[in-house]
Amino acid sequence: MDKIAILGSGSWGTALGKLLAEKGNNVFIWGRNINVINDININKENSKYLKNIKLPENLNATSNIEEALKNTSIVILAVTSQSNRETLNKIKNFIDESTIIVNVSKGLEIGTNKRTSEIVQEILPNNKFVSLSGPSHAEEVAVNMPTTIVSASKSSEAMIRVQELFIKTSVRVYTNSDVTGVELAGAFKNIIALGIGIIDGLGFGDNTKAAMMTRGLVEIVRLSVELGADVSTFFGLAGMGDLIVTCTSPHSRNRRAGILIGKGYTLDEVKTEINMVVEGINATKIAYELSKKLEIDMPIVNEMYKVIFENREIKSAIANLMNRDKKHENEELINIKIV
Structure with missing residues (x-):
């Protein structure tokens, strides 16, 4: 052995x-x-x-x-x-x-x-x-x-x-x-789990959470494929599997941190309350910076960054997301390159 x-x-x-x-x-x-x-x-x-x-x-x-x-x-x-x-x-x-x-x-x-x-x-x-x-x-x-x-x-x-x-x-x-895809999926799904927690903290329901998970996955796939990941990885265990468990489980510290943000806690108060590293906070900052550098459209990540790091009101962030220009659901997926 x-x-x-x-x-x-x-x-x-x-x-x-x-x-x-x-x-x-x-x-x-x-x-x-x-x-x-x-x-x-x-x-x-x-x-x-x-x-x-x-x-x-x-x-x-x-x-x-x-x-x-x-x-x-x-x-x-x-x-x-x-x-x-x-x-x-x-x-x-x-x-x-x-x-x-x-x-x-x-x-x-x-x-x-x-x-x-x-x-x-x-x-x-x-x-x-x-x-x-x-x-x-x-x-x-x-x-x-x-x-x-x-x-x-x-x-x-x-x-x-x-x-x-x-x-x-x-x-x-x-x-x-696909090491790149597995690592990026593991990091970026924490952003979406943090967002799910915020939704829970606001008292919103299953419709909102389903939308966050689905459209959030589109965003992290878009960025990760640009960084060299294989799109199929995101529909496997490291992608969708880990996304589901992190967004739905009471064990998830990212989700718990999001709940506190949704209830109005400051970033410092969240870190004190959780008392463990919340990877989704770091990942949000990194994904935001990469999206700007690579010119990748990531509206959910953008609004979450503004809420967490620039004190944007959560209700304003949600309004910004809900009032974006009309789109065909699949048009953003067509341009994702398969590697």
Whole structure:
């Protein structure tokens, strides 16, 4: 069996650690919070991030990153997307080129707008990279609810190895060679989930949410295809699948953050209340900037950016969207290039 290092001791890293340890692998979770580390090692629980879940005996934790990485064949990045560069720089002297890097966070780097695969290519150019994505809340994976995810890589060998590593009776894993699409879908669907939360916070109903999900998907497809993604990825697990679960689940922090915005909370108040990274806020800013740079029409993203970062009244933003020029529904899809 493999020795696997999971970098990040949050709910998702812990749930994946439980899954992999139950399959007989030797799993080490690395994290900075010594209380969480002790809880995992002594009590076999992570009561801070994943309550009421008993962890296997062969799942251990450490605050020493070198210890976690020793003799590791696979490293799983389970920190926030904004921490990936720092974490990769920490590990680059402790792993060899045969180690597969698996990213499970969903976001782009602020400032550079880079995907994690691009950051890995900069720092660890000889290591194979896999993006593991799809509709997969930690709280459900941890209790073995049926879940389907996707393993995406340019390396057939790496994506199949990761597929085999994670697959079990309760987890079905598909493969996909469109790394760009999988990463962008995972990042940009958070924008739409944030918008769904705003709608809920306003007290609007299912009609409004269905419109937001449908037209929001059109927008993120339009931008992502321009950035090199395959359109078909957005109708699979990493696209539509993850969009649905993030927009509808009470587990979704992006949706919860949107609800607070819809109720009138300021951005600072939202961040304080959620007390975890809300990737949809970062993704909205990045998508807005990219849409302007590439001259991509993204009216929902534009209005959400104005609401979140420029204090536009939400009702004014909705009025702007509803009163746009008349269009044929499919005319904007015709010009999306198939790659």
